[in-house]
Every structure is written in C-alpha cells, then in structure tokens.
Amino acid sequence: MNKNILVTRSSMPDFDEYIDEIRELWDTHWLTNMGVKHQELERELKAYLGVPGLQLFTNGHMALEMLLQVMKLEGEAITTPFTFASTTHAIVRNGLTPVFCDIREDDYTIDADKIESLITDKTSAIVPVHVYGNVCEVEKLKGIADRHGLKLIYDAAHCFGVKYKDTGVANFGDASMLSFHATKVFNTIEGGAVCFNDEALRDELYFVKNFGIVDELHVKTVGGNAKMNEFAAAMGICNLRHVDAEIAKRKIVYERYMERLDGVPGLKLPVTQPFVKKNYAYFPVVFDPEVFGESRDRVYDRLLAEGIHARKYFYPLTSAFECYEGHFDPKDTPVALKISESVLTLPLYSDLALEDVDGICDVILHRA
Numbered sequence: 001m002n003k004n005i006l007v008t009r010s011s012m013p014d015f016d017e018y019i020d021e022i023r024e025l026w027d028t029h030w031l032t033n034m035g036v037k038h039q040e041l042e043r044e045l046k047a048y049l050g051v052p053g054l055q056l057f058t059n060g061h062m063a064l065e066m067l068l069q070v071m072k073l074e075g076e077a078i079t080t081p082f083t084f085a086s087t088t089h090a091i092v093r094n095g096l097t098p099v100f101c102d103i104r105e106d107d108y109t110i111d112a113d114k115i116e117s118l119i120t121d122k123t124s125a126i127v128p129v130h131v132y133g134n135v136c137e138v139e140k141l142k143g144i145a146d147r148h149g150l151k152l153i154y155d156a157a158h159c160f161g162v163k164y165k166d167t168g169v170a171n172f173g174d175a176s177m178l179s180f181h182a183t184k185v186f187n188t189i190e191g192g193a194v195c196f197n198d199e200a201l202r203d204e205l206y207f208v209k210n211f212g213i214v215d216e217l218h219v220k221t222v223g224g225n226a227k228m229n230e231f232a233a234a235m236g237i238c239n240l241r242h243v244d245a246e247i248a249k250r251k252i253v254y255e256r257y258m259e260r261l262d263g264v265p266g267l268k269l270p271v272t273q274p275f276v277k278k279n280y281a282y283f284p285v286v287f288d289p290e291v292f293g294e295s296r297d298r299v300y301d302r303l304l305a306e307g308i309h310a311r312k313y314f315y316p317l318t319s320a321f322e323c324y325e326g327h328f329d330p331k332d333t334p335v336a337l338k339i340s341e342s343v344l345t346l347p348l349y350s351d352l353a354l355e356d357v358d359g360i361c362d363v364i365l366h367r368a
C-alpha cells in the first residue's frame with residue numbers, strides 16, 4: 001500500500017454546520033466561562049449518556065485530576081498500569097500513591113479478584129479503566145469498594161456511548177471521567193467530563209475548574225482552570241448529532257477486521273462481553289509470536305514500512321515510565337506486562353475504507 005493511514009482520524013461535522021453553531025458567539029462575545037454552548041452541551045450529554053450529573057472540562061485529564069482532588073483522597077489508590085499516562089499521572093499529581101493491580105487476560109481490565117490482597121489501611125480509592133471500551137467487572141468492583149469503604153472512580157475515557165445491561169457506563173462507581181479528545185469516539189476538539197451520581201459533587205466540580213471561585217468575594221477551594229470554552233462546546237454539539245452514525249460506521253470497519261482476522265492462529269482479537277453495547281473505539285490485537293511466527297514489534301515495523309500507523313497502545317506500562325523509575329516494578333503485574341509487549345491497536349475510524357482494512361490485513365497476513 002502506498003498511502004499513509006493513521007491509527008485514527010478525528011470526526012468532524014460539515015464546515016457549514018459548525019459555522020452556523022458558532023455564529024451567535026459573534027453577537028454575544030461570550031467565549032468561555034460556562035456560556036450558552038457549554039450549558040447546551042452539558043444538557044444534551046446528560047440526556048445522551050443517561051447520567052444524573054455531568055460537569056464539562058477542558059480535557060479528560062484535568063477532569064480526572066480535579067475529580068480526585070474534590071474527593072479529598074489520601075494515601076493509596078489501587079489502579080491499573082495498562083492505561084494511558086493520564087490515569088497514573090492524575091493519581092500521582094494528587095499526592096496519592098498508585099498501587100498497581102494486574103489485569104484480566106481476556107478483556108485487559110483490572111482483575112477484581114486481585115484487588116483485595118492489595119488493600120491496606122492507607123487505601124482510599126480504586127481507579128479502574130474501561131480499557132478499549134471494555135467494561136470492567138462493575139458489580140464485583142462495587143462490592144469490594146463498599147466492603148472496604150473505598151471510593152470507586154472510573155477512567156471511562158474509552159467508553160463514550162458504551163452501555164452495560166442497558167445502563168450508560170458512566171453511571172457506575174462514585175464518578176467517571178470521560179475524554180472528548182480529538183482522537184476519541186466523540187470529540188469536542190479537546191474536552192472531557194466527570195459524570196457523577198452524588199449531587200454534592202456538582203458544585204465542587206464547578207468551582208474547582210474555575211479557580212475555586214464561588215462569587216466575587218468568596219474563593220472556597222484551591223482550584224485551577226479547566227473550563228471548556230464555547231468553541232469546543234459548539235464542536236461537541238455538532239458532533240453529538242452525528243455520533244450514533246459514526247459509531248455505526250466504526251462497527252462496519254470493526255466487523256471487517258473480525259472477518260479477515262478471526263481464526264488466524266496466534267492472534268487474539270477483541271472480546272465480545274455479555275450485556276455490553278460497544279462503541280467500537282479500538283481494535284487491539286495481541287500477537288503470540290510463538291504461534292503467529294512474528295512478534296508485535298515486527299508486525300508494527302512491517303505495517304509502518306507500508307505507511308500504516310498502528311499503535312503499541314499501551315506500551316510501556318505506566319509503571320515502567322522513566323518518570324517513575326525506581327518506584328514500581330512492572331513484573332508485579334505479569335499479565336499487564338505480557339499484553340503490553342504483544343498488543344497492537346490497528347487503525348480504526350468511521351471513514352476508514354474497507355479496502356484499506358483489507359490492505360492492512362493483507363500486510364499483517366503476508367498477503368500483500
């Protein structure tokens with residue numbers, strides 16, 4: 001193949017649709033600070049996601065960081081190293097110590113059966129990730145959190161629109177973070193949100209993202225600045241109109257990969273979880289070099305030579321980052337370590353042509 005295929009491509013509305021959406025900002029000159037677009041997107045997302053409470057943020061990372069702050073956590077948080085840098089950094093930047101739990105072999109989410117042995121008298125929270133849009137063992141995790149009096153905070157950055165037993169995934173736990181980054185299933189260019197059940201969190205999250213300011217005379221918390229601006233919110237309003245169609249198109253791409261790669265010895269394809277409505281966010285493939293005959297790295301290089309940019313997502317484990325050198329041992333989570341060394345996420349976006357999917361599969365299977 002001689003064209004450049006990136007791992008993802010941002011969904012965008014028609015240019016004119018976006019222009020129509022932002023036109024009134026030239027009348028009001030209200031560009032940020034929870035203006036009309038912000039309010040409208042918040043309302044629409046609450047309805048779409050079926051969540052009782054939602055606060056918008058400038059990005060998913062700040063949403064998670066500020067959520068952990070308002071939860072007033074101390075000590076240790078049990079989490080997964082098989083995630084994007086953001087999850088671990090948000091924990092550490094809140095002065096908490098991450099305690100890494102291993103992941104499940106089939107869907108790569110945190111292994112709930114291994115959590116209780118990691119709980120100490122310093123543990124204050126569990127921070128799991130619905131990785132690749134796979135839903136964590138939410139019932140088991142709630143049981144553990146309740147039994148031990150721990151907060152349960154999900155990184156649901158991959159999970160926009162995913163449902164479990166007909167319930168929007170952002171409903172589980174005390175709160176969930178969503179990311180609306182350009183590379184995600186739904187984007188506001190950059191953006192994110194916290195979804196929550198406890199109404200008390202609403203004001204705290206609202207204040208903390210705007211310097212802790214309550215009113216002109218009262219500053220209640222040591223907040224920061226993580227407000228979503230009106231242009232980002234307008235992009236979200238437009239993209240939300242099309243997100244179901246985008247997910248339906250992703251499904252077609254995903255199914256083509258399944259069709260082409262299913263049954264190939266040495267390849268482990270994404271699982272279908274019971275009771276889960278997927279969003280087709282990613283297509284992770286785990287390579288068993290003994291059986292497939294080639295390592296993940298070799299396949300990655302061969303794809304790249306053809307202009308196809310797959311990603312070693314997630315590699316390295318966050319516990320192996322150089323900024324954490326000497327603090328953690330990636331060998332403590334052997335399943336996560338093994339998966340991170342053998343996984344490749346293939347290009348997947350709504351308008352990836354099926355011929356390109358075939359071309360990618362041909363390269364992987366040496367048929368090109």
Ligand SMILES: *Cc1c(COP(=O)(O)O)cnc(C)c1O
Pocket residue numbers: 059060061062083084086087129155157158178179180181190191192
């Ligand atoms: C994208 C992502 C984030 C961070 O979201 P941003 O909106 O990019 O700040 C956090 N966790 C995971 C698992 C992600 O994929």
